[in-house]
Amino acid sequence: MTRSAFPAAARPDTPLSGRETDFDLGDGTESLILAPDYVLPGGDPEGLLPDFAVLVQDGKIAAIDIVTSLIDAHPDVPVERLPDSILMPGLINAHQQGRALTAAPLSPGDDLLDNALLVRLARTSLDPYPLALVAATDMLSQGITTALHAGASQGTGDYEGELRAAIRGYLEAGIRAVICVAGIDQGQIISPEADLPGFLDRLSPELAALLTEPSLPTYAGSAADTIALMDRLIADFGGEPTLSFRYAIPGPQYASDGFLTAIASDAKQRGIGLHLTVYESQVDWAVCQTLYPDGVLVRLDRLGILTPDLTLVQGVWLSPAEIELLAARGVSTVSTPGSNLRLRHGIARLGPLLRAGIPVALGTNNRALADDEDLLSELRLAAGLARVTDISQGGPWDTRPTLTEQLAMLTDNAARAIGLGGKSGHLSVGAPADLMVLSLQGIEGPSLDLDASLIENLLGRASARDVCLTMIGGAIRYREGELQGIDRERVSALLREAHTYSRAAADPAWPEFWSELRAHLRHHYGEKIKLARHRQNSA
Structure with a gap:
């Protein structure tokens, strides 16, 4: 420019x-x-x-x-x-999964997440190493210096191996990464888990058998197993200057009270914090309304989990009262606006969050609107969507976030949200x-x-x-279209191989049951949403 x-101020005329x-x-x-x-x-x-x-x-x-x-x-x-x-x-991607593949091979047609997760598990598990490596190099080329790896399972049955493979990719790329060790202990097939017998009864016997046949665990296992995994990873990689660690839970509906409190307690002792996805979709909201009639955030607060060490991810369907509670407890939030639009999850109300003084950060979830890792464009999308107002409730009219608020979403707030507050997101001596x-x-x-x-x-x-x-x-990782110290041709070849492999079904019987599974999932969760809305309107 x-x-x-x-x-x-003008530059000096004298030579430098x-x-x-x-x-x-x-x-x-x-x-x-x-x-x-x-x-x-x-x-x-x-x-x-x-x-x-x-x-x-x-x-x-x-x-x-x-x-x-x-x-x-x-x-x-x-x-x-x-x-x-x-x-x-450098920009900070506060929520991504280390998946470089376009969304299409992983969940066709940007299907609703609760359907897509099971469909993806029906396909061949992917090697997390090339996916994380390519995702990291893509982020480097787009000005991202730090990224949180949310730790979602690839479904291989070897969750520890998945994390170690992803770590290898991040280390090879040279990006600064916060590695989440995630876990669940309920609701793996459907939520609420108490509805599983009735759900299976409505399926064909063949599909029900496929869903319930013995399989390897998706994550590490119990809370104790998850903590032990964290012990091993920190012992092996804790000395890496570009790595740090954090816990993650993909939703409160997937964790019992005992699991949540055990993980949160260990996170507090280690000083590493907890990354918790809440209300990513209306399905999540409806299930939580069913499981926790007093409110899922009230439940988390009673368990002592709503603290400044917690980062709440998504929060698309938060109520005004829940936003006030998050502000009072000093919780940070992360939004993935492009991903939420593509998956039809809704629009997070960033205006009320910002007005309440809640730090807001952004992530791509590897599903940005343009299917890239362009956080600057995602920021522009988030700022525009923040103006959306529920006119039926009389406003207030949400205004675009200030320049300071927008910059913070990709820097200081993002650093705080991933446990690097004060250490990243700014340029200062030292x-x-x-x-x-x-x-x-x-x-x-x-x-x-x-x-x-x-x-x-x-x-x-x-x-x-x-x-x-x-x-x-201090190391230049990307310059003028070229990755530094990385063989881009080799990386591209790895991605092509992963792309081809992702199209295969894990079990030859699965493809013929995808349509049936989607239909039953939509019916099950559709009924939950209707019931939750009825209860809300009757309150």
């Missing part, structure tokens, strides 16, 4: 001292000065710094200062000139050099709003295609 579009080079910082151990047009250290748009540069040393931010001052103070340090660009904190550089050239054009600020135009127009450099821990 031409600097005349956004008045700022120091060496200017295309220095390739590969392992984060060298020193480098990055000199863009602008530096945005954090989520405050008023903190934009023109004519500043960043000194990277030993994988950390060593200084942020006027470019001439940094070069004069460090004449022997290479300088990477980044014209027509802005340097800012912090890890996790950053991205965006070209401003793509923002120029006839639609450029000259009355708006640079940050307003950036958030309104920029996308992943504008990312020209991604750095993690």
